[in-house]
Amino acid sequence: MMPRSLARAGVAQLVEYELPKLGVAGSNPVARSNLRSEPSVVNGSERVGIFGKSETKPAENTAKPVAPAPVPPAVQVSRPPAADPAATTSSVIGPRAIVKGDLLGDDDVLVQGSLEGVVTISRELRVAEGGRVNASVQAASIVVSGEIVGNCVATQRIEIQSTGRVVGDIRAPRITIAEGAGFKGKSEMGRAAEKAHGSATPPPD
Numbered sequence: 001m002m003p004r005s006l007a008r009a010g011v012a013q014l015v016e017y018e019l020p021k022l023g024v025a026g027s028n029p030v031a032r033s034n035l036r037s038e039p040s041v042v043n044g045s046e047r048v049g050i051f052g053k054s055e056t057k058p059a060e061n062t063a064k065p066v067a068p069a070p071v072p073p074a075v076q077v078s079r080p081p082a083a084d085p086a087a088t089t090s091s092v093i094g095p096r097a098i099v100k101g102d103l104l105g106d107d108d109v110l111v112q113g114s115l116e117g118v119v120t121i122s123r124e125l126r127v128a129e130g131g132r133v134n135a136s137v138q139a140a141s142i143v144v145s146g147e148i149v150g151n152c153v154a155t156q157r158i159e160i161q162s163t164g165r166v167v168g169d170i171r172a173p174r175i176t177i178a179e180g181a182g183f184k185g186k187s188e189m190g191r192a193a194e195k196a197h198g199s200a201t202p203p204p205d
Contacts, residue, residue: 095130103135111146129163142172144181151185 090107093099097113108124111131119125119133124141127133131146141156142148144164152158154172165182175189 093131109139127164136168142170 091105091109093109093111093113093115095112098116099114100116102118102120103109103115104120106122108126109119109121110126110128111133112128114132114134116134119135119137119139121139123139124143125133125137125139126143127146127148129145133146133148134150135148136150137148137152139154142152142154142158143161144159144166145161146163147165147167149167151168152166152170152172154170156172157174157176158170158172159176160166160178160181160183162178162180164178167184169186169188170183171188173189175187177183
């Protein structure tokens with residue numbers, strides 16, 4: 001009968017001889033020695049498995065997402081509406097109104113209708129296109145886009161626009177007559193015209 005020590009040695013040699021033929025990993029003593037001699041990478045991106053294959057570990061993306069910069073709200077700039085000449089005038093004679101008599105005051109006056117008599121104001125008289133004044137006029141400024149029949153005296157200026165027409169003498173420090181305007185009478189500019197307007201301001205109450 002074979003001793004036990006010899007039997008165990010024979011079985012071990014048989015295992016060492018047969019397992020490599022079957023392709024069992026780790027059965028080859030040379031392979032086992034190579035595996036033990038090659039250190040595995042634990043903390044890196046690559047490590048060696050038990051079957052000799054490299055296992056690649058993808059690198060973790062530690063970058064934090066960047067929040068987009070806040071967009072400031074759009075600023076809307078509103079423009080004021082264009083000023084209406086009639087809205088900025090204190091006194092208006094409408095296009096269907098007919099006024100007869102003396103007109104005294106300390107306001108701007110816009111004539112869109114008809115005015116007959118005497119006009120004495122300390123501010124501006126403006127005759128709109130289509131308006132008609134049949135009167136002698138004394139004012140600080142006179143702007144004519146319609147028609148005036150009568151003498152006009154101003155302390156600042158008289159302006160006859162292209163659609164305006166004046167029949168009568170005019171006196172003022174500055175006189176402007178646009179191309180296409182109608183004028184029949186005498187004109188006088190300078191200091192003498194300003195002195196001639198001494199009674200333009202209405203007397204106090």
